[in-house]
Amino acid sequence: MERHTGLIPRNFVLNHGVHFRIVLRKLSFGSDYKSDFFFLTKSSIDWSAVFIEIEKPQSKFFRDKSNELHSDFQKAIHQIKTWQSWLSDSGNAAGFLSSISDIRVPRQMANHPTDFKFILVHGRRSEIENNDQRKQLIKSYQSENIKIISFDSLIEGIPLNYPLNIAVRKNEFLDIFGDTVHDGSIFSAIDPSKLRVSSAVQKRLEEGSKSPQHLVECNGEYVDAWILAAQKVRIHN
Template sequence: MTDARDALKAEMEMLRTNYLALLDKEEKEQVYQKYLEENTRLIPRDFVQNHGVSFDIVLRKPAFGADYKSDFFFLSKSTVLWHAVHIEIEKPASKYFKDSTNEFHPDFLHAQQQINDWRAWLDRSNEGAFRSAVSALMVPLATNPIEHKYVLVYGRRSEYEGNDIRRSKVAALVKSSGIKIQSFDSLAEGLAGKNPVNIGIRKNEYIDVIGDEFLKSEGCAWIEPTQFRLSQSAKDKLMNMDGGGPYMKSMRTVGGRSVDSYKYVGENVRVRSDKEPVIDEA
């Protein structure tokens, strides 16, 4: 057990070091989007409730309505409600303040306005359309109420951490807007406490789950398999689970009879070739 902890600690320190070095290069936003998708412990987990991220799936660039697309999105439930967490990332080089002043930079204000536009769309009686778009991830307790939460990942901490006025202005904005604002640096904190997740891409009829393993295998007790597409490797792993090792035996009722959850999903899920590309930036 000690060896495993030491190995995890070394792995997280390496990830942290490489990530912070990448921030210093001030690349385009797309570079950081891709890096977070490949190193999912870095994705924010704000507003996660006691049941965690729903099915351990974070959607990339889901579209809600004609004009609303966040960079990442996930659902998290308690026994009484869902948190729908919308995450927008800009880039590490983005500025909070104008030059040497304590006045907010127009780019920072624009990023907040973009989130306010999303909020307005969701407030315009669009809950039915929203629920339909994410229904595959809203089980069980699908009828529970939804609270929408917003996270903006923006700039570097060094721009305000040594300035009490700037720091207090950012804190006041967080309090008044209800938007969780955090620097790119903060994503490198607490990595060992953030489990890896699958990245998902929402299609018209299903969610494409990236990776060679369905990380939330216990979710097989609940999901409708035809609403998901897995890689061939991920399907094969489900088909070979027998309740031994780290996997608990899982059953579900189908057509009035009890069946193995893993095999049921494996037999009925959509499947793609391991070599088939999933992300299409076009």
Template sequence: MRLCNEEINRIRNNFLELLDGGYPEQVYQEFIEQNTVLVPREFVQNHGVNLDLVFRKMHLAKDYAPDFFYLSKSSADWNLILVEIEKPQSRYFRNQGNELHSDFLKGLDQIARWRTWFDNHANMVGFIDGTIASVRVPDSMRRNKCKIKYVLVHGRRSEFGNNEVRRGLIRAREADDFHIISFDSLAEALHTKSPLYLCVRKNEHVEIVSDRYIDDSVFAWMDPSLLKITDELRSDISGSRGRWCSSRVNGGMVLDHVLDKVGRCVA
């Protein structure tokens, strides 16, 4: 589901205005959660964002929780993408020189800590076969290799856009599995992106906390007993029957068979 031009323009304009406000990081986190078309699509493969799900604060360990997490698959492998959101006012460089600012070093250090955590084989296996097992569907692709990818959203483009040396110093910190992007880039090419279901990983299920129907792939592929949704989303799904697209071999639409089996989010 793509947004109409009017809604895209509203989101873009409100976001860019917010970037100039100097607010705490949580304000930007919440705005992106409410407007998931802004979630970066780095490392997305040809199958798109898996199940149209983006997780907020997916816990790796007690002190490690990426601001956003999503999966994307091809026919051969999975990309597991962890996103760290800093602040628009976070700096890349100190003063007028090219020495890296402590803000930027802090963001790079966070990515390094996640990378170190995944370098532990037990952590990697536990995350893949435990934490995200229920959303790594279909089952026929469970054996496909998983590759961890990292994204750091940091600062504003104005700090380096016209300075080739600064751009080079930022690029030098990137890698094949790690991209650094500015907050400005989140508001670009929104017409090519679709909204996502914002969700939360619980111990025994996944809660979709979005209120609007996007697509029914998550209901077609996931075990409905492992899902919970808001009352608002359930109502919007029912009212969007004309946009349901997944059917069953034995007849009828998938949502006709599974919606009653999906649990209810309790505030």
């Protein structure tokens, strides 16, 4: 999935798309929690913070020849509900949002509301598609903030999904992987000294963006943010 980011689900994406086209891998929060993937998305007035948990394709929804929930699904949905419960505490939510404040920009939207959303990718559709009782039971675990999808849905979404960059938080740095950054505005919105990229991306930055969208003010003049960033970004391994 990290090599084929079209597989990453886009449920809950708002009208401005996946923020910076960046998806964070293995994002830790709280003392015990870690999501497989995470992204921010925003509209003009609010944010959604989207946590993605991906189980194995062979994970079961139900026990064999039964409409009783399988322990695979029970454990997975319990994890999602535990995350949701932890983030429902205002102190925990504020602490988490503070931990991602460097990418939750522009600053003028820092105090805009953020909804926490959760996507569980679990099992195969064939297990439930021809059984109305099973479909309704799984649907009962969904809400406006929780979406449950099968691996089949990921494959169907590929033609509609634009590419993303996978990134990892490492201490104060954000490591962005890939030899192309799909949203160059990140280099003018975030302190580039906190970004680590590939050598290919740094070389591309040295050429400049040649776009007025990426101009920033420096010493009373407007300069290309990419050229400035090329001098400050670091190279990851």
